[in-house]
Amino acid sequence: MQMGFYFDQSRCTGCYTCCVACKDWNDIPAGPAHWRRVTSREWGTYPEVYLTYLSLSCSHCENPACAAACPVSAIAKRKENGIVVVDREACLGGDICGMPCKQACPYSVPQFGSEENPKMQVCHFCLDRLKENKKPACVDSCPVRALEAGPLDELKEKYGDGKEAEGFIYSLKTRPSVIVKPRYEKA
Amino acid sequence: MSEEKVVISSCPHDCGGRCVLKVHVRDGVITRIDTDDGEEPQLRACVRGRAYRQRVYAPDRLKYPMKRTGERGEGKFERITWDEALDTVDSELKRVKEAYGPTAIFYLPYSGNTGTFLHSQLAVFRLLTMFGGFTPHWGSASFWGSLFSSQVTYGTITTGHTRDDLLNSRLIIMWGWNPAETVLITGTSFYLTQAKEKGIKIVSVDPRFTDSAAAFASQWIPIRPGTDTAMLIAMAYVIIKENLQDQKFIDRYTVGFNRFGEYVLGEEDGVPKTPVWAEKITGVPAETIETLAREYTTLKPAALMCTGAPGRTAFGEQFHRALSTLAAMTGNMGMHGGEPAGFGFQPVGLQALSGTGLISGLITGNLPEGTAQKKGVHITKVWDAILRGKAGGYPDDFKLAYITNGNALNQFPNSNKGAEALRKLEFIVVHEQFLTPTARFADILLPVNTHLERNDIIRPWFSGPWYIYMNKAIESLYESKSDLEICIELAKRLGIEGYSDKSEDEWLRAFWKSAEETSSTKPLLDYETLKKKGVHKITLTEPVIPFREQIENPEKHPFPTPSGKIEIYSERLASMNNTKLPPIPKYLEPWEGRSDPLTKKYPLQLITTHFKRRIHSQFDNILLLKELEPQEVWISSTDALKRGIRHGDMVRIFNDRGEVVIPARVTERIMPGVVSIYQGAWFNPDKNGVDRGGCANVLTKDDHSPAGAFCSNNALAQVEKA
Numbered sequence A: 001m002q003m004g005f006y007f008d009q010s011r012c013t014g015c016y017t018c019c020v021a022c023k024d025w026n027d028i029p030a031g032p033a034h035w036r037r038v039t040s041r042e043w044g045t046y047p048e049v050y051l052t053y054l055s056l057s058c059s060h061c062e063n064p065a066c067a068a069a070c071p072v073s074a075i076a077k078r079k080e081n082g083i084v085v086v087d088r089e090a091c092l093g094g095d096i097c098g099m100p101c102k103q104a105c106p107y108s109v110p111q112f113g114s115e116e117n118p119k120m121q122v123c124h125f126c127l128d129r130l131k132e133n134k135k136p137a138c139v140d141s142c143p144v145r146a147l148e149a150g151p152l153d154e155l156k157e158k159y160g161d162g163k164e165a166e167g168f169i170y171s172l173k174t175r176p177s178v179i180v181k182p183r184y185e186k187a
Numbered sequence B: 001m002s003e004e005k006v007v008i009s010s011c012p013h014d015c016g017g018r019c020v021l022k023v024h025v026r027d028g029v030i031t032r033i034d035t036d037d038g039e040e041p042q043l044r045a046c047v048r049g050r051a052y053r054q055r056v057y058a059p060d061r062l063k064y065p066m067k068r069t070g071e072r073g074e075g076k077f078e079r080i081t082w083d084e085a086l087d088t089v090d091s092e093l094k095r096v097k098e099a100y101g102p103t104a105i106f107y108l109p110y111s112g113n114t115g116t117f118l119h120s121q122l123a124v125f126r127l128l129t130m131f132g133g134f135t136p137h138w139g140s141a142s143f144w145g146s147l148f149s150s151q152v153t154y155g156t157i158t159t160g161h162t163r164d165d166l167l168n169s170r171l172i173i174m175w176g177w178n179p180a181e182t183v184l185i186t187g188t189s190f191y192l193t194q195a196k197e198k199g200i201k202i203v204s205v206d207p208r209f210t211d212s213a214a215a216f217a218s219q220w221i222p223i224r225p226g227t228d229t230a231m232l233i234a235m236a237y238v239i240i241k242e243n244l245q246d247q248k249f250i251d252r253y254t255v256g257f258n259r260f261g262e263y264v265l266g267e268e269d270g271v272p273k274t275p276v277w278a279e280k281i282t283g284v285p286a287e288t289i290e291t292l293a294r295e296y297t298t299l300k301p302a303a304l305m306c307t308g309a310p311g312r313t314a315f316g317e318q319f320h321r322a323l324s325t326l327a328a329m330t331g332n333m334g335m336h337g338g339e340p341a342g343f344g345f346q347p348v349g350l351q352a353l354s355g356t357g358l359i360s361g362l363i364t365g366n367l368p369e370g371t372a373q374k375k376g377v378h379i380t381k382v383w384d385a386i387l388r389g390k391a392g393g394y395p396d397d398f399k400l401a402y403i404t405n406g407n408a409l410n411q412f413p414n415s416n417k418g419a420e421a422l423r424k425l426e427f428i429v430v431h432e433q434f435l436t437p438t439a440r441f442a443d444i445l446l447p448v449n450t451h452l453e454r455n456d457i458i459r460p461w462f463s464g465p466w467y468i469y470m471n472k473a474i475e476s477l478y479e480s481k482s483d484l485e486i487c488i489e490l491a492k493r494l495g496i497e498g499y500s501d502k503s504e505d506e507w508l509r510a511f512w513k514s515a516e517e518t519s520s521t522k523p524l525l526d527y528e529t530l531k532k533k534g535v536h537k538i539t540l541t542e543p544v545i546p547f548r549e550q551i552e553n554p555e556k557h558p559f560p561t562p563s564g565k566i567e568i569y570s571e572r573l574a575s576m577n578n579t580k581l582p583p584i585p586k587y588l589e590p591w592e593g594r595s596d597p598l599t600k601k602y603p604l605q606l607i608t609t610h611f612k613r614r615i616h617s618q619f620d621n622i623l624l625l626k627e628l629e630p631q632e633v634w635i636s637s638t639d640a641l642k643r644g645i646r647h648g649d650m651v652r653i654f655n656d657r658g659e660v661v662i663p664a665r666v667t668e669r670i671m672p673g674v675v676s677i678y679q680g681a682w683f684n685p686d687k688n689g690v691d692r693g694g695c696a697n698v699l700t701k702d703d704h705s706p707a708g709a710f711c712s713n714n715a716l717a718q719v720e721k722a
Helices: A017-025 A065-069 A100-104 A127-131 A137-141 A152-159 B052-056 B082-100 B122-131 B144-154 B163-168 B188-197 B211-216 B228-241 B247-253 B257-265 B275-282 B286-298 B316-329 B379-392 B415-424 B483-494 B504-518 B527-533 B548-552 B571-576 B637-642
Strands: A003-008 A037-045 A048-056 A075-077 A084-086 A147-151 A178-181 B005-009 B021-026 B029-035 B066-068 B077-079 B105-109 B171-175 B201-205 B219-221 B302-306 B400-404 B427-432 B444-447 B456-458 B466-470 B535-537 B604-609 B633-636 B650-655 B658-667 B674-678 B715-721
Touching: A003 A048, A003 A152, A017 A037, A017 A137, A017 B029, A048 B211, A065 A075, A065 A100, A137 A147, A137 B029, A147 A152, A152 A178, B005 B466, B029 B052, B066 B082, B082 B105, B082 B400, B082 B427, B082 B444, B082 B483, B105 B122, B105 B379, B122 B400, B122 B483, B144 B316, B163 B188, B163 B302, B171 B211, B171 B286, B188 B201, B188 B211, B201 B211, B228 B257, B228 B275, B228 B286, B228 B316, B247 B316, B257 B316, B275 B286, B286 B302, B302 B316, B379 B415, B456 B504, B466 B527, B504 B527, B527 B535, B633 B637, B633 B650, B637 B658
Parallel strands: A003 A178, B105 B400, B171 B201, B171 B302, B201 B219, B400 B427, B427 B444, B604 B674, B633 B658
Antiparallel strands: A003 A147, A037 A048, A075 A084, B005 B021, B021 B029, B066 B077, B066 B444, B456 B466, B466 B535, B604 B715, B633 B674, B650 B658, B650 B715
16 A cells, blocks of 8 residues: 655645645754655746745655665665655765765755754654654645645546646656646646 | 653634644643644644644743843843743832833734633733723724724624635625635635636736635736725716616615715716726726626625735725625625625624623623723824824823733834833833743743743634634643733732632633523533533524614614614714715725825835734744745835845835835735735844834734724835845
8 A cells, every 4th residue: 555645736835734734743943854845846937927836745665766765774665555654764864875875866855954964854654643643744734735645546536646736846866656736727 | 661642722813714723732741733634624734833732832932031131132041030021010010000100001912812711911901990090092903993883884793604604705806805815714725716617707906816716716907005995986986877776685684875976976986986996096907896896796696805915905994885885786695695885793602702891892702891991092092192292292201011912013014113102111020931022021020921832712813603612732841831811820919819719710610601691592501521622613504694683674683883774874974974984984095095295205105914824913933834935025016126126136125204224025916006914923123123023013003093093005115235
């Protein structure tokens, strides 16, 4: 079974609640490590203007390039749910290994704090919440329900298999476990 | 390790929302903040609420009482005991009262805690009132134009539909309305999401292409700041010319439509208020105005949604008067999906609490109303009043400022003048949680706890179908106390008898009992059950709409105005005989607008908006939020190009009142000729007096509209590369 995310860009208002809920729940301080990120794109010419936000965490890829790149195999994909996790004990630390996981990931998802030789950290789908049958903190925080999470097959059944949204490129190599819905239809 | 418990609370800030915070506590320490995952509609917290743990444990929380050791504003303090601090405040209050009289004490609270039953500025109102009086301020930085207009037109501020009724509209016009950032009632953004997905047409009229416009609207109509009334009046012109008004509704429920029509058609002043006339003023193409006017009458029921922003201008009340008039002349009320476009309080749940003086006569259940609030100073004139006193026509020569629940220097207009005024006073005491720009001017600084360190009860900001018991999650941190606890200690020293004869719990029980009298929804949950349950959602069988009785049976249920009808023409305004406050809504050319000669020197119109990572100036210091987006000035690519400014360049934004230096956000999302700064960034002047913090009020004018509206979207400025 593969767990995954659904992101509805047409709904996202760019409020960042998902990012901060994630940081609070997982006790990540202010600083460079962001397990979930919201980025924006603006285009067009006044007054024909377009604006989108993209909320993305680790997409728990089918073929995680980060895992393949790790020199000490500290990154693993769990068999039972496809969630990609990092063994922070085994991780050499970014200063030592040069963060090949981050370079290998098409979305630069692996995160590192500001401390010396930071160990890699990444979204683990709120495993603690999952145990209690709860969705990740980001999903349950969204004021407009632009995020959803669950078994990827079920999400596909409900929301289709969208791979295109502004600011997002579906990696055919890693096959991210995320379904997206764009704000604007492609012309 | 003890077990984790989950405590239900909310936020008491001036954000427009009242959401559920589920505070996880272990061993007396907050470990996480979660939100509502219960029954629908869920009251999910915003980004600021989710960062609350960081606010409670912020390294810069004020930990103990302090006294000033450096110059005012310098921020140099040393730790003192509570006894020394309270003794000093006690002796200064007594000294000033004896030497100059009680009205030389100026109380300057604001909206740091708002909508709460117990813990608020009212603790100090009560203390100073019982001490013998003080001078208060009046007005609001937010909604005064709307408050005034709603009372004139409808005789009440209870004019709002519950938000679920947006799904029954066929057209929603978001006029200067950006709930994606301002929340303005928990859940509003989700209702708009659903409305859009249902196929309801949503239009945004705004100088900026806001997050709300991008997420919800299918059309953005950019408009010059301060000219919204002209567009509304031109819409009325189209409606009248094409006979699209709801004449039956007008005849039955309103007064003065003909007088308004005479003005609109130009019979009164020879100027027909055509869409072409409005295009020159507003920058909105005439055809766009015509189309929207027609749609507003044909796509009925339509909801004309706004907040205070367009009304925070030189003649702000006219905007709100015109808005309500448009709603009334098209009969867009009294049915599901309509919207009277008044102040917006909802006739459900707990109503506003009376006697704060902020909205006098509306608030019950709080600490008893002060008796000394007869003569106040408008909030925009606070600095002028301190500087000029009686000689300037103000009630007194002020000697002592008592400041709580607010950051006046940052949030009232003309911050440089404010700093000068605060330097002039003999004594300043501030209750605060952080060393804000205002707190830096304190002589005595008293640390206040956060709402997670005390019990309270709160209702939705505009009332609404729920209420929340804010349970205390942890003990007060460091040496902090609540405003009420501080005042209890001061009352003892000042020799005030009977200041507080109740415990926190007893006060709340007493207020809860009296809330039953004013609540629109009865019975209220009993106190014990509410405290245990935390949040109580009132089940609605259908959306609640205002004026249902007035529309169904106007003879038996007149509108609470002098005429008993919706007053498009107001006799009360006519009797004031003020051409700047006319009896029918009119477009009046604002000072510091597009046609002001000052545009030669300062050609850009400045607006000051809310920011998603702050609530006014609160949360500006919280790093988890600060890292989300920088404080910037929005400038159009057209205006930036003319000035050689590129995205991210540091720029000077200045006028005669001051100068701010922050990075430029060069964007297509703002109308050329307009620049925008998020209000609330902390005022941080360098040694040359240039503000490096990005405080918008360095640039705003310390003046108000004829009815008392704040004018924070009404300033001219110039921008240059720094």
